[in-house]
Amino acid sequence: MALDFTLTEEQQMLEEMVYKWGIDWLEPQMEELYEKDEFPPDLFRELGQLGVNGIVFEEKYGGTALGYVETVLVYENIARVSNALSMTVGASQTLCFDNFRRNAREEHRMEVLPRACSGEYIGCLGITEPNAGSDAMSMATRAVKKGDRYIINGSKIFITNAQVADIMLFYAKTEPEKGAHGMSAFWFYPKTTRGFTAEKIKKWGMRTSPTGLITFEDMEIPAENLVGEYNMGVAVLTSGLCTERITLCGCSLGSQRSCLELSLKYAKERVQFGKPISSFQLIQGKLADMYCDYKASKWMAYSAASYCDSLSDKRGGKGTDLDRVSAAALLYCGEKGTKIALDAVQIHGGYGYCTEYAVSRHYLDQKLWDIGAGTSEVRRIVISRELLRDEFKSGI
Ligand SMILES: Cc1cc2nc3c(=O)[nH]c(=O)nc-3n(C[C@H](O)[C@H](O)[C@H](O)COP(=O)(O)OP(=O)(O)OC[C@H]3O[C@@H](n4cnc5c(N)ncnc54)[C@H](O)[C@@H]3O)c2cc1C
Known part of the structure; x- marks a missing residue:
């Protein structure tokens, strides 16, 4: 091992x-x-x-x-x-x-x-809607088949890359009365398709990453752009969730690592009371906690990725160990990342509050990892659901 x-x-x-x-x-x-x-x-x-x-x-x-x-x-x-x-x-x-x-x-x-x-x-991916966030299956975007086309009406919110995307993968209800079994996945070329608009959403963090509110207004796409089987959108959606959660841990890990590296450097250089601030035990304690949280986050993320790589079927989803492992990895990385970034700003004092210092950006960006790709609460629901599964025996 x-x-x-x-x-x-x-x-x-x-x-x-x-x-x-x-x-x-x-x-x-x-x-x-x-x-x-x-x-x-x-x-x-x-x-x-x-x-x-x-x-x-x-x-x-x-x-x-x-x-x-x-x-x-x-x-x-x-x-x-x-x-x-x-x-x-x-x-x-x-x-x-x-x-x-x-x-x-x-x-x-x-x-x-x-x-x-x-x-x-x-590319961009459209799941979330103004009235369907954590409860994604309650989405209202409609796809109606008309000859060899689908007519799409509805909206998607918080879509990363919406304004710059050449390809969009999204989900819509094809038979709403069937609930989760009446949803399908589609793709199209947003830049050349009529009836598609993407409006910028202003954010205080994750700046530089475009985020948009998308509207589909009688947008027509070829029927052959159905992804997966008709009414089987849930299978397409869940087949991506675990690898998404695992790989997005990397975003949090990178910030965690930089926050630690930048804080170590700054603490050794910054002198107060005639000594580098790294000589103060209250600062040392923060550095030690940052290190432990980064190392543990790294283990959660890379062990989940390695486990995923070892599987021939990487779809995960309800009833699989991969579902629990991937939700746990992002939950841990997200929450520890937010804390590490907060400590990094604190170690930098007033300078950490200034945009010239990279820790300020890491701090603003990190909070997203408690929210995006399923919130911390949703991840806890997934983890506990899988732990409470009858067949769950392993401590891994
Ligand atoms: C910068 C950014 C980029 C994003 N990129 C994308 C993207 O590319 N594609 C995409 O489809 N989406 C994207 N999202 C959307 C993101 O996945 C959603 O914001 C997230 O799923 C939460 O949905 P919501 O914001 O509607 O919150 P809500 O679901 O309304 O939740 C509000 C609060 O209630 C809690 N809550 C909800 N249900 C429960 C429950 N059952 N038990 C306990 N607590 C609960 C939540 O955890 C949260 O704290 C992005 C969001 C942001 C901010």
């Missing part, structure tokens, strides 16, 4: 490459981009050149056919510089394209995925 975090040579190279790119290309722009809440348009093409857009995708789609451990590693290393843009990458590559890869028709996969890998296409 290997319990350390020793990376293979290939994983080490991946980590170093992504972090170096983040420091060289992203870091110099981040303060200004964050201030203006602007998304860097070349982000995905840059990542395409690094070869990290389709980490788990098969080579025939232009991917590198690696695993979810490597995906967490990439998201962590982008998030060491920008948690927000790491989330934008996750929303595109994991929430949208990885789910699309699992469930769309082969000819559509061949059409879309190579462009997702090169960075030409950005």
